[in-house]
Amino acid sequence: MESMDRTALITFEQVSYHIDHAGTPRIALRNIDLSVYRGEWLAVAGTNGSGKSTLAKIAAGLYSPTGGNLKRSIGREPAVQLIFQNPETALIGETPYEDVCLGLANFGVSNEDIPSRALDALRQVGLAQLAHAPAASLSGGQKQLLAIAGCLAAEPAVYIFDEATSMLDPQAREGIIHIARRLHREGATILWITQLLDELVWADRVAALEEGRLRFTGTSRAFFYEIGDDGMSCCEQLGFAPPYTIQAVRQLVKHGYRPEPLPLTPEQLGKAVSAL
Numbered sequence: 001m002e003s004m005d006r007t008a009l010i011t012f013e014q015v016s017y018h019i020d021h022a023g024t025p026r027i028a029l030r031n032i033d034l035s036v037y038r039g040e041w042l043a044v045a046g047t048n049g050s051g052k053s054t055l056a057k058i059a060a061g062l063y064s065p066t067g068g069n070l071k072r073s074i075g076r077e078p079a080v081q082l083i084f085q086n087p088e089t090a091l092i093g094e095t096p097y098e099d100v101c102l103g104l105a106n107f108g109v110s111n112e113d114i115p116s117r118a119l120d121a122l123r124q125v126g127l128a129q130l131a132h133a134p135a136a137s138l139s140g141g142q143k144q145l146l147a148i149a150g151c152l153a154a155e156p157a158v159y160i161f162d163e164a165t166s167m168l169d170p171q172a173r174e175g176i177i178h179i180a181r182r183l184h185r186e187g188a189t190i191l192w193i194t195q196l197l198d199e200l201v202w203a204d205r206v207a208a209l210e211e212g213r214l215r216f217t218g219t220s221r222a223f224f225y226e227i228g229d230d231g232m233s234c235c236e237q238l239g240f241a242p243p244y245t246i247q248a249v250r251q252l253v254k255h256g257y258r259p260e261p262l263p264l265t266p267e268q269l270g271k272a273v274s275a276l
């Protein structure tokens, strides 16, 4: 975190998004000030309807703010790739290989480079063996891996995962997180939209939304462990139950043992307890 590059690639300046829903005005986002810095993993959390997807779509350029400004300082294409909740929406080819190739052709990659880039991307997500299988035969998790392969083949500056694991089983979820962590270690910038709180532990920074307002930005440790005057963490104030690991650490602290740094993952908790 300390060594993080402070170059802002995407900046929300007082961004609002108002919707006219069948004559009834709705406000999806209200005066959001937020930057996504190069090389960081920024997670955006919030309950249903808090504005996360709207924020993702504005960051991706699919929606324009109805108030304020969105600034992008990326300078190359594709600037951003969005991985959706439902991978079906992104599938265009009959096979994984064809799917990634069609995507690359869309980005204007030369015919000469397409096959090697497509195969390399499929290899990176573990789908090389299924490159020529019917896309319809893939599991939900494999389809999501394919969507990611299509994105990483395009080499975007920023990856936006919009609740990309929410329709997957735990094992497939692990696979997606594993790939995102590798991309991040290799320098990718990640905007990770989620309401699954145990996914926040991989983020450098967490931004939390409530009813379209930005309620918190800070580390996941602060989100889970900093207690407000009302005796609750920001996580609880937003109506979420803290993940099991965090609850277990809170119990340890209550009983007089405060591991430092406070564990976020089961592995960190295991180490802290074994050091007792």
Ligand SMILES: Nc1ncnc2c1ncn2[C@@H]1O[C@H](COP(=O)(O)OP(=O)(O)OP(=O)(O)O)[C@@H](O)[C@H]1O
Binding pocket: 019, 020, 021, 026, 027, 028, 046, 047, 048, 049, 050, 051, 052, 053, 054, 055, 195
């Ligand atoms: N096209 C639309 N028409 C009407 N209302 C909309 C539209 N898009 C978003 N909204 C409203 O804006 C608010 C924010 O929606 P958004 O999808 O961004 O929230 P979210 O945090 O991503 O929710 P979820 O986790 O359920 O996907 C909600 O009240 C939603 O009903």
